[in-house]
Every structure is written in C-alpha cells, then in structure tokens.
Amino acid sequence: MHRSKKINKKLLLKAFEKIITIRIIEEKIAKKSRENKIWSFLHLSIGQEASAVGVAAATNNSDLFFGNHRSHAHYLAKNGNLEKMMMEIFGDERGCCKGFGGSMHMLDKSVNFMGSIPILGSAISIASGMAMGEKLKKNKNIVVVFVGDGAAEEGSFYETINMAGLYKLPLLVILEDNKYAVESSHEKRKVKNYNFSKLFKDGMQTIYKRVDGQNFVKVLKTTELLKSSIIKENKVGILHCDCIRFSKHSGATISIQDQESKYRYKNEHIQIKKKDPIDILFKYIVQNNYFKKEDLEKIKKKNIFQTSKKFEFIFNKIPIRKI
Amino acid sequence: MNFTNAIQEGTLKILSKNKKNLVFGLEVTNIGSKIYEKYPSQVFETPVSELASTGLCVGLATRGFKPTIVYGRVEFALLAFDQILTQAGRWEYMFGGNYPCPVTFRIQIGRQWGNGPQHTANYHSIFMQSYGLDIYIPSTPQEAYFHIINSNKQNRPAVILEHRYLTQIKENFKTNRKIKIRQHTLYKSVKNKKKYLIITYGDGLIDSLKTKKYLKDKNIYIDIMNFSYFPFKNRIEKKAIKIAQKYKEVIFFDSAPFEFGILSGVSSMLKINNKNKQNFYYLSPNNSPSPSAPSLAKNYYKNTKDLINLVSKIETDKKLINRKLSFEEVMLWPQDDIGKLIKHK
Incomplete structure (x- = not known):
C-alpha cells in the first residue's frame, strides 16, 4: 500500500532542500520589496511551501501545472527557472514573461509550468481545457491546478468541477485553504457547517481528500493516491490542503503584528510557530532515521547559504529602478 | 444559401480540415446537427456554464487546438467575459509572446423581434475596446462563411458577432475559391x-x-x-x-x-x-x-x-x-x- 511504503531518502532530501530554497528566495524577495526595489505586485507563498513541493514530488515531470496569483512556490517546486522568475518579479525584460506579466504571471513551459493568472476562478477552467487537450492527444498526463479557498467560492469553480467530471478529464485540483480571502475569514464568507467533503465527494462525484497542507509527507502520499485514482477511475481529483499563510495577503509583510491581528483566528501566531513546513519535515526525517539531526542541520545551513548566494548573484544581474 | 447555412458550411469546412478544430456549445449535438453527425468526435455539448466552458476552450487553445465556442445571445457570453477579454485576449501579451491562444467565440447579437431588453443588446464596442481579439461582423452569407474560415486560419483569438436579424438573408456564392479578407x-x-x-x-x-x-x-x-x-x-x-x-x-x-x-x-x-x-x-x-x-x-x-x-x-x-x-x-x-x-x- 502507498501509505506504508517507505519514502525514498533522495526524494525526501530533495523536497527538504526545495522547501528551504523557496522560503529563502521569498524572504529575500520580500526584503527587497520592503527596500522598494520591486516594480510588481507581490503575493508570497511563505508558510504554504509544503503543498506545492508535495504535489510536485508526487507527480511526473510531464504532468502540467497551472497556478494563481500566489504561485512562486508552485513554479519553483516544478523546477521553474529561478533566474527568469526573479527577473520577472524585479521588472526585467529578460523575465519569464519578458516583463509583461509581473509576479502574478509565472511561466516556464520547458518544465510544464503552463502559467499562472491572478483572476480567481479563471485558472481552474483553463486547466480543465489543458486536461482535455491531454486526453484528446491520448497522453497519460494529468493537469494540476492550484486554487485558494477564495477562488473555490467562484461560480467558475463549481461549473468546472461538474464539466470536468462530465468530460472525465484528468484534472487534479489542489485547494490550498489558508482560511482567508485577503483578510476575510471563512466565517464571514461561508454558510455555517459548509461541508466540502459531502459537496465534492457525494454531490459532484470527485475523488476528494483533505490533508494537513503544512505536512509534506501527507501531501505527497495523498497526491500519489489521488493521481492513480484519477487515471483509474476517470474522475476529477480534489486535494484539500489546510494551509497557513505566514504573510499578509499581498505585499512583503511577514510580521508578528499581522499574525496576531484581529482578522486572523485566535492564537494563529502560535500555530504558525508550531506548523512551519520546514520544521515538520525536519522532524519527520530525523524521527524516521533518514538523517541524524546534526547532519540535517548542516544540510539546512548549507542550503540556506547556497540559496542566498544564488539569489544575490542573480539579483546583481538585474538593473533595479529605484521607486 | 442563407446566412445560417453559410455558418454551418463554414464550420463543416474547418472541421474537415483538422481534427484539432473543435466546436463547443449548447445544443450543438442535437438531432439534426450536421456538424455533429459528420464529426462527432470534434463537437461537444457543454453544460449551461458559459464561464467554465469558455475557460475550457481557452485552455485547449493554449495546447495546440483551435476550438470554437458558440453563444446563442451576447448576453450569455457576458457571463464568460473574464475568459474572453481578460484571459484569451491578453494571453499572449501577458506571457510575453510565443504562447498563442487561437480560440474563436461565435456570438449571436442584436435585434430579433419579440426578444426584448435582455436578448437583443448590442455590445459590439465592448469587444472593439478590448485588446487582442480580432472582431468579425459578417453582413452577408458569403462574409459569414469566409469569416469562419479566415478566423480559423489565424493563430489568434477571434470574436465573430453574428447578427440574428440576418439569419434568413440569401446569397449565392462559390465556396471553393480563395478570397482576400477585406476590412x-x-x-x-x-x-x-x-x-x-x-x-x-x-x-x-x-x-x-x-x-x-x-x-x-x-x-x-x-x-x-x-x-x-x-x-x-x-x-x-x-x-x-x-x-x-x-x-x-x-x-x-x-x-x-x-x-x-x-x-x-x-x-x-x-x-x-x-x-x-x-x-x-x-x-x-x-x-x-x-x-x-x-x-x-x-x-x-x-x-x-x-x-x-x-x-x-x-x-x-x-x-x-x-x-x-x-x-x-x-x-x-x-x-x-x-x-x-x-x-x-
């Protein structure tokens, strides 16, 4: 069974390094933004890296990804080109969208990251078309689309789940539920006892699973299961990841003031400390004897150092316009 | 042939040319639908979900297909404007080029007796002001036929605004000749x-x-x-x-x-x-x-x-x-x- 299968050591290490890389890159981007060196809107994935990396690790290189406004993590998890991503964010014409898109438009077709768009609810139906393309071409790939809990309130979301089910499309929807649409919580937006499971499983006949989105291993194993079910059963899959957004909705703020602010749930700042995806994966690797704690610490430090160096190297290539 | 037949003949022509040319819409697979009878694997009935089915066509277009989606009234297409204007129209631009999105939106528009305030709107200028879309507005059966052929040849998104009022006008013309499209x-x-x-x-x-x-x-x-x-x-x-x-x-x-x-x-x-x-x-x-x-x-x-x-x-x-x-x-x-x-x- 998938669940009991031991995870490959190399895969775990790669995922650990990837999560750290994404974190460091985004923290550095945020810092530059606070120094007014970014000419673009910014939506950070900090805190939500495990769902992106877990899904990427469970899928094939040939599977297609499509993202949303908060897609730096999805792009990097799919091995999107870092230099081109940074250039796009910093407003350089050598960026992944030649400077026309900005931070909300990530694209690297060479690794099958097919784009990201910031209009909520649009991404899922476009991804369903890409999935239909794969089906008509008789490819065995699935299409993975990342949506937030806000986008999952759009009519287009429900329309697409039904339509993709009707056409039996190989579509995997990753619902990254960080509980907030900008700063509006579930309670303000959803009917009491809103039931995702009954709606999607019984109502719309999808294969629906809900996991702790902060936990790489859980995301990985559940995505593997979902992918094989999508192909075997010809049904749409939904992976509902409960995530925590460490940053504000937009901009470069990652602060205790924001994490303790009134729009957030009570004691969320404590949860943020407890549920950092890096720490959760660190513990898993050590507790399951893949690496000794000291060795993993060294790997972490080395990765932080190398990523920082790489960031600075790329950053120095970009002529920055002072805002 | 009348205006409606010309549209059908144009559609049959493009479906015959390439299996990646597809048609989507409500009631396109009904009994008597010539396009469905001849090309069943290329014609798809959609749910009454204009936004999702339009998005689906946008996605297909980005993957090497040339889908056409049909809307019975411009007011129905309004439900899909995010996909038509913000996604298809700006797709190639926002991704820095070299990423075409050749989807065709066939939209019926304008006057028709007894259809009242919500079925006869004339929103031509909304499309005209939006970026990235080629706009075709045929006035004759010949134009309707060749606009369908021509929009399919381009590697860009296109909107064909079909005036319902013209459905029964007639014109004899040869379909097997090359025609230079005129503005x-x-x-x-x-x-x-x-x-x-x-x-x-x-x-x-x-x-x-x-x-x-x-x-x-x-x-x-x-x-x-x-x-x-x-x-x-x-x-x-x-x-x-x-x-x-x-x-x-x-x-x-x-x-x-x-x-x-x-x-x-x-x-x-x-x-x-x-x-x-x-x-x-x-x-x-x-x-x-x-x-x-x-x-x-x-x-x-x-x-x-x-x-x-x-x-x-x-x-x-x-x-x-x-x-x-x-x-x-x-x-x-x-x-x-x-x-x-x-x-x-």
Whole structure:
C-alpha cells in the first residue's frame, strides 16, 4: 500500500532542500520589496511551501501545472527557472514573461509550468481545457491546478468541477485553504457547517481528500493516491490542503503584528510557530532515521547559504529602478 | 444559401480540415446537427456554464487546438467575459509572446423581434475596446462563411458577432475559391459623384443596399461603406477613412445605439485632420434597450424608410415615403437575396 511504503531518502532530501530554497528566495524577495526595489505586485507563498513541493514530488515531470496569483512556490517546486522568475518579479525584460506579466504571471513551459493568472476562478477552467487537450492527444498526463479557498467560492469553480467530471478529464485540483480571502475569514464568507467533503465527494462525484497542507509527507502520499485514482477511475481529483499563510495577503509583510491581528483566528501566531513546513519535515526525517539531526542541520545551513548566494548573484544581474 | 447555412458550411469546412478544430456549445449535438453527425468526435455539448466552458476552450487553445465556442445571445457570453477579454485576449501579451491562444467565440447579437431588453443588446464596442481579439461582423452569407474560415486560419483569438436579424438573408456564392479578407467593402453607385456615403456594418448593410437601389431609380446615387472585419492591431484602416473623407454627405447607419459605438469611433476618426467640409447624419436607435412589444419596438430600429427619407430630405427637403411600414417590414427577419441587391446596377 502507498501509505506504508517507505519514502525514498533522495526524494525526501530533495523536497527538504526545495522547501528551504523557496522560503529563502521569498524572504529575500520580500526584503527587497520592503527596500522598494520591486516594480510588481507581490503575493508570497511563505508558510504554504509544503503543498506545492508535495504535489510536485508526487507527480511526473510531464504532468502540467497551472497556478494563481500566489504561485512562486508552485513554479519553483516544478523546477521553474529561478533566474527568469526573479527577473520577472524585479521588472526585467529578460523575465519569464519578458516583463509583461509581473509576479502574478509565472511561466516556464520547458518544465510544464503552463502559467499562472491572478483572476480567481479563471485558472481552474483553463486547466480543465489543458486536461482535455491531454486526453484528446491520448497522453497519460494529468493537469494540476492550484486554487485558494477564495477562488473555490467562484461560480467558475463549481461549473468546472461538474464539466470536468462530465468530460472525465484528468484534472487534479489542489485547494490550498489558508482560511482567508485577503483578510476575510471563512466565517464571514461561508454558510455555517459548509461541508466540502459531502459537496465534492457525494454531490459532484470527485475523488476528494483533505490533508494537513503544512505536512509534506501527507501531501505527497495523498497526491500519489489521488493521481492513480484519477487515471483509474476517470474522475476529477480534489486535494484539500489546510494551509497557513505566514504573510499578509499581498505585499512583503511577514510580521508578528499581522499574525496576531484581529482578522486572523485566535492564537494563529502560535500555530504558525508550531506548523512551519520546514520544521515538520525536519522532524519527520530525523524521527524516521533518514538523517541524524546534526547532519540535517548542516544540510539546512548549507542550503540556506547556497540559496542566498544564488539569489544575490542573480539579483546583481538585474538593473533595479529605484521607486 | 442563407446566412445560417453559410455558418454551418463554414464550420463543416474547418472541421474537415483538422481534427484539432473543435466546436463547443449548447445544443450543438442535437438531432439534426450536421456538424455533429459528420464529426462527432470534434463537437461537444457543454453544460449551461458559459464561464467554465469558455475557460475550457481557452485552455485547449493554449495546447495546440483551435476550438470554437458558440453563444446563442451576447448576453450569455457576458457571463464568460473574464475568459474572453481578460484571459484569451491578453494571453499572449501577458506571457510575453510565443504562447498563442487561437480560440474563436461565435456570438449571436442584436435585434430579433419579440426578444426584448435582455436578448437583443448590442455590445459590439465592448469587444472593439478590448485588446487582442480580432472582431468579425459578417453582413452577408458569403462574409459569414469566409469569416469562419479566415478566423480559423489565424493563430489568434477571434470574436465573430453574428447578427440574428440576418439569419434568413440569401446569397449565392462559390465556396471553393480563395478570397482576400477585406476590412471594409465599398458598394459604389454607377454614377459615382462622391456625394452621399452611408457608413454601416452588420445588419445595417441590407437596409443600406435597399436604399441605394430605391434612390437610384430617383437619380440619387449613394455609395455604401460596410465594415466587417476589425483586426486587433488596426481596427479601422486609414485607407477607409481617407475614402470616406471625400464625400460631402455622410450618413452613419447603425442598428446599435450610436453613442460610443463602432460608428461613433469611425465618425471621430473622420473628423481628425479632415480639410474637407462634410455634413454628418446619424440614424440609430436611442441609447436604451430594445422593447419587446411590436407597437413599441417598431419605432426603435431605423430602417430603409428612415434612410430614404433622410437622403431625400437632404436632397429635396421632402420625404419620399410617407406610408407606414408593415409589422413584417419592420420587425421580421429579412429574406432578401442580398447577392442580387449587391449586384444591382
């Protein structure tokens, strides 16, 4: 069974390094933004890296990804080109969208990251078309689309789940539920006892699973299961990841003031400390004897150092316009 | 063949050319659907979910397919505007190029008797102002046929606005010839005095041609400039403006409210850098929705009678037609052979 299968050591290490890389890159981007060196809107994935990396690790290189406004993590998890991503964010014409898109438009077709768009609810139906393309071409790939809990309130979301089910499309929807649409919580937006499971499983006949989105291993194993079910059963899959957004909705703020602010749930700042995806994966690797704690610490430090160096190297290539 | 048949024949032609040409829409697979009977693996019935099914077509277009999606009314397409305007229209631009999205949106638009305020809107100018979309507005069966073929040949998103009013007009034409797509067509009188010019598009052409024919018998000669293709980079070609600037009396004939519409744009272009003194006249409905009851609707759209009387008033200060037009003449689908009207000399 998938669940009991031991995870490959190399895969775990790669995922650990990837999560750290994404974190460091985004923290550095945020810092530059606070120094007014970014000419673009910014939506950070900090805190939500495990769902992106877990899904990427469970899928094939040939599977297609499509993202949303908060897609730096999805792009990097799919091995999107870092230099081109940074250039796009910093407003350089050598960026992944030649400077026309900005931070909300990530694209690297060479690794099958097919784009990201910031209009909520649009991404899922476009991804369903890409999935239909794969089906008509008789490819065995699935299409993975990342949506937030806000986008999952759009009519287009429900329309697409039904339509993709009707056409039996190989579509995997990753619902990254960080509980907030900008700063509006579930309670303000959803009917009491809103039931995702009954709606999607019984109502719309999808294969629906809900996991702790902060936990790489859980995301990985559940995505593997979902992918094989999508192909075997010809049904749409939904992976509902409960995530925590460490940053504000937009901009470069990652602060205790924001994490303790009134729009957030009570004691969320404590949860943020407890549920950092890096720490959760660190513990898993050590507790399951893949690496000794000291060795993993060294790997972490080395990765932080190398990523920082790489960031600075790329950053120095970009002529920055002072805002 | 009539306008509806021409659209069907054009669609059959593109479906036969490539298996990656697909058609989506509500009721496209109904019994009797020729396109579905002949190409069942390329024609897909959609749920009543305009936004999702349009997004699906956008996604397919980005993956090497050329889907066409059909909307029975422009008001239904409004539900999909995010995908049409914000996604398809800007796709290649926002991703920095080299990422085409060749999807075609076939949208039925405009007047139809008894359909009232929410089924007869004229939102042409919304598409005209949006980026990245080629706009086709056929006025004849021949144009409808070749616009479908041509939009399919391009590697860009296209909107074909099909005037419902024209569904039954007829025209004989050869489908197996190569045709150069024109942004506008100038229908000239034999005695071209460059005095009167009617500028129109879509379902305005048929009334303009009838007017031209009627007035010719009275020795009043009229030319017609009909726009039918508005490419995204150069909506109105300068050549057309230069030609139109040569006429003394210019009549803008529109079945949509004039203000801020397509002809309003043409009118303002004519006025720029124009050394000739021109008189402009405007015939169009008021800026309100179309009512449903025949007694109210008959005065809403302008028609051949209004055009003839406008010209004759300029010419002789008299109206030529005083009789009341019948309900059929004003409201029902015209069934004229537009080919004969065009060829009329």
